[in-house]
Structures are given as C-alpha cells and as structure tokens.
Amino acid sequence: MTRPYTIALAGNPNAGKTSVFNALTGARQHVGNYPGVTVEYKEGSALHEGKKVAVVDLPGTYSLTAYSPEELVSRNYLIGQRPDVVVDVVDASNLERNLYLAVQLMELGVPLVICLNMMDVAKTRGLRIDAAKLSQLLGVPVVPTVARQNQGMDDLLAAAVQVAQSAPEWRPLNISYGSDVDQGVAELADILQGAQERRGLLSARWLAVKCLEGDQEVMDRVRETPELADKLLPVCRRVAAHIKSTMDDDPDSIVADYRYGYITGITRQVVSSEREVRMDLSDKLDQVLTHRLMGPLFLFLVLYGIYNFVFWASEVPVVWFEHFFAWLGGVVESALPPGVLSSLIVSGVIGGVGGVLGFTPLIAFMFFAIAVMEDSGYMARVAYIMDRVLRIFGLHGNSVMALMVAGGISGGCAVPGVMATRTLKDPKARLATILTVPFMNCGAKLPVYSLLIAAFFAHFQAEMLFLLTLISWGLGLGAAKLLRVTVLKGEQTPFVMELPPYRAPTIKGLVIHTWERTWQYAKKAGTMILGVSVLMWAAMSFPGLGPEQDAAWQKRLAAAPGQTAGLELKAERARQELAGTLAGQAGQALTAVTAPLGFDWRANVALVGGFAAKEIIVSTLGVAYSLGEVDPEHSQSLSKRLAAEPGWNPLKAFALILFVMVYAPCLATVVMIRRETGTWRWAMFSVAYNTLIAYLLALVVYQGGKALGLG
Numbered sequence: 001m002t003r004p005y006t007i008a009l010a011g012n013p014n015a016g017k018t019s020v021f022n023a024l025t026g027a028r029q030h031v032g033n034y035p036g037v038t039v040e041y042k043e044g045s046a047l048h049e050g051k052k053v054a055v056v057d058l059p060g061t062y063s064l065t066a067y068s069p070e071e072l073v074s075r076n077y078l079i080g081q082r083p084d085v086v087v088d089v090v091d092a093s094n095l096e097r098n099l100y101l102a103v104q105l106m107e108l109g110v111p112l113v114i115c116l117n118m119m120d121v122a123k124t125r126g127l128r129i130d131a132a133k134l135s136q137l138l139g140v141p142v143v144p145t146v147a148r149q150n151q152g153m154d155d156l157l158a159a160a161v162q163v164a165q166s167a168p169e170w171r172p173l174n175i176s177y178g179s180d181v182d183q184g185v186a187e188l189a190d191i192l193q194g195a196q197e198r199r200g201l202l203s204a205r206w207l208a209v210k211c212l213e214g215d216q217e218v219m220d221r222v223r224e225t226p227e228l229a230d231k232l233l234p235v236c237r238r239v240a241a242h243i244k245s246t247m248d249d250d251p252d253s254i255v256a257d258y259r260y261g262y263i264t265g266i267t268r269q270v271v272s273s274e275r276e277v278r279m280d281l282s283d284k285l286d287q288v289l290t291h292r293l294m295g296p297l298f299l300f301l302v303l304y305g306i307y308n309f310v311f312w313a314s315e316v317p318v319v320w321f322e323h324f325f326a327w328l329g330g331v332v333e334s335a336l337p338p339g340v341l342s343s344l345i346v347s348g349v350i351g352g353v354g355g356v357l358g359f360t361p362l363i364a365f366m367f368f369a370i371a372v373m374e375d376s377g378y379m380a381r382v383a384y385i386m387d388r389v390l391r392i393f394g395l396h397g398n399s400v401m402a403l404m405v406a407g408g409i410s411g412g413c414a415v416p417g418v419m420a421t422r423t424l425k426d427p428k429a430r431l432a433t434i435l436t437v438p439f440m441n442c443g444a445k446l447p448v449y450s451l452l453i454a455a456f457f458a459h460f461q462a463e464m465l466f467l468l469t470l471i472s473w474g475l476g477l478g479a480a481k482l483l484r485v486t487v488l489k490g491e492q493t494p495f496v497m498e499l500p501p502y503r504a505p506t507i508k509g510l511v512i513h514t515w516e517r518t519w520q521y522a523k524k525a526g527t528m529i530l531g532v533s534v535l536m537w538a539a540m541s542f543p544g545l546g547p548e549q550d551a552a553w554q555k556r557l558a559a560a561p562g563q564t565a566g567l568e569l570k571a572e573r574a575r576q577e578l579a580g581t582l583a584g585q586a587g588q589a590l591t592a593v594t595a596p597l598g599f600d601w602r603a604n605v606a607l608v609g610g611f612a613a614k615e616i617i618v619s620t621l622g623v624a625y626s627l628g629e630v631d632p633e634h635s636q637s638l639s640k641r642l643a644a645e646p647g648w649n650p651l652k653a654f655a656l657i658l659f660v661m662v663y664a665p666c667l668a669t670v671v672m673i674r675r676e677t678g679t680w681r682w683a684m685f686s687v688a689y690n691t692l693i694a695y696l697l698a699l700v701v702y703q704g705g706k707a708l709g710l711g
C-alpha cells in the first residue's frame with residue numbers, strides 16, 4: 001500500500017483552522033505535543049474517495065519568521081516533513097492581512113491550496129471576493145468555504161488531494177523587494193548557491209532573504225559552516241547597512257512593505273466593497289496616480305518634466321566640464337613636443353575619456369530623477385500603469401521593471417536590466433523581455449544622443465530626448481511582439497503588480513543612489529573606456545604616413561603660398577594620414593555596407609568600438625575628430641566640430657542616433673544574456689536581431705529623408 005498523502009493546515013489564529021480540521025477529520029483525530037516545545041500538535045485523517053488522507057493542524061501564525069515558537073514549529077515542520085500539500089486557511093473578511101502568510105508560504109515554495117474561509121462574514125460586511133481571479137493571480141487553487149457550517153469542505157479536500165497527486169516540485173515565488181534589496185539578495189544568493197546541497201531543497205534566494213531579514217534560525221545554521229559564514233556574513237552586514245542608509249529602515253521592514261505591496265496588487269483586483277472603505281494616504285494617491293486615464297497622463301508629464309529638468313540643470317556644468325577638458329588638452333599640447341606621446345595623451349586619453357566624462361553632470365541628474373521615482377514608490381506605479389500596455393505586446397508586468405532598469409526613462413543599464421528579468425516566471429515572456437532590454441536608452445547611449453542633439457538639434461534638447469524615449473519603447477515593444485508571434489509564441493500567464501506604500505525619499509538615500517550610479521559611470525570611463533579609447537587611438541594613428549610621403553608633404557607645405565592655403569593643405573594631410581591607418585582602412589572597408597545609411601568611415605570605426613561599450617562611440621569620434629583637428633589653437637568641443645563638418649547634417653545624425661539606439665548590445669550585455677539564458681545562441685541572436693533592425697531602420701530613415709529632400 002502506498003503512503004497516504006499528508007495535508008498540513010496553516011493559517012492565522014482564528015481564521016478557522018481548527019474548524020476546518022474538525023470538519024475534515026471528524027472524530028478521527030488525536031492531540032500531541034511537538035517535541036521540546038509546549039506547542040500543541042493535532043493530527044487526524046480524512047477520507048477522500050475511500051482513501052485515507054493524513055491531516056496535520058499546524059499552530060496558528062501570522063508569519064513564517066523565527067520570532068515565536070509557533071512560527072518556528074510551523075516552518076520547521078514544512079521544511080523538515082515536506083507535507084504533500086499545504087492548505088492555508090484564510091479569513092476572507094480580512095483578506096489583506098491573512099494573505100501575508102500565504103505570500104510567505106508561496107515564497108517558501110510549498111504546494112499550496114487556499115481555503116477562503118469565513119465567506120459568510122465577508123458577505124455580511126459587504127465584501128465581494130472574486131475567488132477565481134484570486135486563484136488565477138496567485139497561481140494556486142482557491143476554495144471558498146464556511147467551515148463552521150461545513151460548506152465547501154468536499155471541494156477543499158478534492159482540491160488538496162489533486163495538488164498532492166500531481167506531486168509538484170517546490171516552486172518558490174520571487175517577488176521584487178525594490179532594487180536595493182533585490183541586488184543584495186542576488187549577491188547573497190550567489191554565495192549560497194554553492195552551499196546549496198547541504199541546505200536541503202530550500203532555494204538560495206529564500207535563504208538569502210532570510211539572512212537579510214536577520215532570521216536567527218537561518219543565521220545559526222549558516223554559522224555551522226564556517227567557510228560559508230566567513231563569506232556570507234560580511235556581505236550580509238554590508239548590504240543591510242547600505243539598505244539602512246539609503247532607505248532609512250531595516251531590511252526586514254522593507255521586505256514586509258514589498259510583500260504587502262504584492263498583496264495590495266492582488267486585492268485591488270480581487271476585492272470589491274459595497275460600502276465605503278477607509279483609505280490611507282497611499283490609497284488616495286493611487287486613486288489618481290494609477291487611474292486609467294489620469295495615471296498615464298501624469299506619467300507623461302513626469303517624464304517630460306524630468307527631461308526638461310535634467311537638461312536645464314546640467315547645461316552649465318556640462319559646459320564647465322567641456323571647457324575643462326579642452327583647456328587640459330591645450331595645456332598638455334603646449335607642454336609636450338609634438339609627436340606620438342603628445343598625440344596619445346591629448347587625443348587618446350583626454351579626447352576619449354574627457355568626451356565621456358564630460359557628460360557626467362547630465363548622467364548624474366538623470367540618476368537623481370530616477371532615484372526620486374524609485375525611492376518614493378512611484379516607479380512601482382509606473383510599472384502598474386505600463387502593465388496594461390505591455391500585455392498587448394506579449395510582455396509581462398515585471399518586464400516593466402527590467403525595461404526601466406535598462407533605461408526605460410533614459411540612463412539605466414542593460415546588464416542589471418537583463419538580471420531583473422529573474423522575477424518573471426514564464427520562460428518565454430522572460431526571454432522576450434531579455435531580448436527587448438537592449439532597445440532601451442541606457443546611460444551609455446545618452447552621451448551619443450547628447451552629442452548629436454547638441455550639434456544638430458540644439459533648440460530641442462529635451463523634446464528630442466523625449467522623442468527618443470518614445471521611439472525606443474515603440475521599437476522595443478514592436479520587436480517583442482514580433483518575437484512573441486514567431487520564435488517565442490506562447491500563452492500568457494496572469495501576473496501580480498506590486499504596489500508598496502509610498503515613502504518620502506530621504507535626502508541621504510537620494511544622494512547615495514545618485515552617487516553610486518554616477519560613480520559607476522565615471523569608473524567605467526576611467527578604466528575600460530580609457531583602455532579601448534587608447535586602442536582606438538592607436539588604430540587611428542598607425543601605421544601613418546611613410547617617410548617618403550611625409551617628406552613630400554613637408555615640401556608641399558613649405559611651398560604653400562599663404563596662411564589659408566597652408567591650413568587647407570594641413571587638413572588634407574591629416575585626412576590622408578587617418579585614412580591610411582588600420583582603423584581608417586577598416587572603416588573604409590565597411591563603407592560599402594554603411595554608405596546607404598550615410599555613415600562615413602569615422603562613424604563606422606566608432607560603431608565598431610561601440611560594441612565594447614556604447615560610450616566608446618563618443619570617445620572614438622572625439623579621437624577621430626581631434627586627430628583631424630587642423631588648428632589646435634582653436635580647439636572646439638566635439639559637438640561644434642561635428643556641426644561644422646561638411647559631411648554631417650541633421651538627417652545623418654538622426655539616422656546615426658537610431659542606429660546607435662538599436663544595434664548590437666554592448667559586450668557586457670551579451671555576456672549577461674549568455675549567463676541568464678544559459679546559451680550563446682540567444683546572445684548571438686540578440687546581436688544579429690538588433691543589428692538587422694538597426695540597419696533597416698537607419699536605411700529607411702536616411703533614404704526616406706533624402707527622398708523627401710531633408711538631407
């Protein structure tokens with residue numbers, strides 16, 4: 001004979017657990033004590049289609065922390081005994097509070113059935129609860145019951161046995177706890193991953209969350225393995241301290257806030273009341289900010305406001321930075337004898353890195369705006385509003401967070417964007433999101449846009465960036481839809497949007513968030529971009545003119561009749577010299593492909609370099625154009641140089657912007673896609689897919705624009 005199934009009953013005190021237990025087991029029950037603790041223990045058996053089913057009544061708890069013996073007993077029973085199914089008895093008249101335990105059970109991953117008890121009480125209080133919708137959103141069976149009157153007990157037993165029969169794997173629910181906590185959890189989970197076998201079947205992420213919450217029991221277990229504790233505890237302390245300083249609260253209360261946010265996202269859709277309900281400030285704000293019409297309108301205004309603010313605030317400091325690097329270049333130029341060393345420092349280092357660092361104020365203000373949105377809780381509302389739109393394109397509510405992180409409002413990064421898709425459970429929607437992430441306007445594309453916008457669309461800076469945001473969303477969503485009706489065809493599963501309570505951001509938190517991200521940007525300019533920039537400089541400097549050619553030029557220059565003719569000759573010489581270099585030859589070879597898009601060989605070189613990191617595009621153009629600089633006495637900022645360059649015009653600049661927006665994701669993103677999808681296939685697909693779309697787009701825009709006489 002096979003072992004009977006075991007059903008464990010969990011639930012808040014007074015939700016009706018004992019009533020359900022009695023209704024299921026009748027007289028077939030006995031009472032005991034858990035070993036070592038004075039917590040009561042009840043076990044009995046029910047009959048389902050003639051077969052015995054064991055039923056265990058766990059102590060009533062509100063939570064699954066390790067604060068009380070009841071909670072610990074319940075949790076250890078679930079983890080140690082692994083019942084075939086857990087029935088969570090929920091008080092329907094008090095759904096919000098009762099679902100807190102349900103969410104924790106789901107985070108643990110147990111096979112779950114929700115017993116929606118006290119339906120009679122809910123009714124007399126004027127509450128209508130859509131059990132089917134609740135079941136759909138949670139992804140678990142929900143059975144409405146009135147335990148005191150034995151109503152719904154057969155359905156409940158049948159639902160529980162059915163889940164037990166299917167012998168489901170434990171599937172932990174991953175909810176987002178906001179970017180600070182999520183990042184910390186990911187870091188801790190990576191460390192715990194290696195020690196997984198010894199932790200039983202608990203997910204690394206669950207353990208990581210428990211560590212951050214400061215769970216005593218889990219911490220004690222971690223300490224049993226000193227090598228693990230040595231690695232884990234310092235990280236844990238650092239992450240907790242960071243959260244404390246940015247959010248002005250402990251990790252466990254932030255986690256609790258986001259759990260309630262998840263629950264609010266559910267109850268909004270599931271519960272309706274016939275009577276006036278008491279609303280707190282968060283609810284009142286949400287009435288406007290997540291309203292079907294006013295919500296999107298407000299979002300539109302916020303984004304437009306942000307772009308205007310960012311350009312207004314950064315205008316002056318960006319000019320300071322530009323002047324500073326131009327001045328620095330001039331100083332070095334006059335201090336060093338002309339030659340390779342001077343060229344390396346002025347063009348390779350200052351021209352390249354300075355071009356990127358020059359945009360630091362712009363980036364910082366953008367990060368500041370994003371920090372305000374995130375820290376206040378408004379970002380979660382943006383996700384909530386956008387959810388309705390995203391579904392049309394085969395994406396999910398949680399795709400929004402990934403897309404936002406990647407640069408949905410300009411200035412993110414695709415690498416954490418790809419990582420943020422981990423909260424998506426549906427593999428096809430997740431893959432579609434991963435492949436859409438590179439379309440967003442990450443912080444590295446911003447300097448390219450700013451450069452070209454300043455050169456060719458100077459009067460419409462904020463408007464242009466706003467337009468580019470809309471375009472990138474349009475293209476990204478279109479590309480997602482294309483994937484979802486072809487290679488990633490599949491059903492959509494329902495999804496819960498989290499609505500954590502609003503918080504007033506703290507100045508300290510905003511400063512830290514802005515500083516961290518800006519510093520990362522600057523660090524990248526100082527390291528990787530410096531390296532690639534110097535490489536690009538070398539490729540654009542060598543082999544250079546041979547000695548005979550050089551001598552020939554010297555002669556021509558000496559024979560030049562006047563100042564102006566001399567300058568023209570010098571420019572001619574510089575062009576020829578550049579064209580003969582390695583990069584020049586490569587760029588020229590590519591012009592066969594890019595000529596229909598209007599890109600010259602220097603743009604080609606920059607685009608090839610941009611595959612390493614998109615900021616390289618600016619630094620390479622900087623190197624290319626300062627190498628071509630005729631008159632170092634009047635060195636201008638790169639945007640002025642481009643604007644004055646005869647081969648450039650607004651149409652070409654716009655085609656280039658679009659190409660940069662869409663073409664192959666940078667190397668770091670490609671590696672991350674490989675890591676998150678587990679195969680190089682999707683990483684390579686992403687490179688090909690994006691580059692193809694970019695090419696077609698730039699082709700249509702440039703050729704179309706020329707046909708309309710815009711060139």
Ligand code: GDP
Pocket residue numbers: 011012013014015016017018019020060117118119120121145146147148149
């Ligand atoms: P426990 O603490 O979860 O074990 O809850 P109990 O089963 O002891 O129930 C608490 C109280 O709620 C008792 O007075 C029950 O009779 C009552 N009760 C249980 N289920 C229902 C129900 O569905 N409707 C109503 N109106 N009362 C119920």
Ligand code: MG
Pocket residue numbers: 014017018019060
């Ligand atoms: Mg009881």
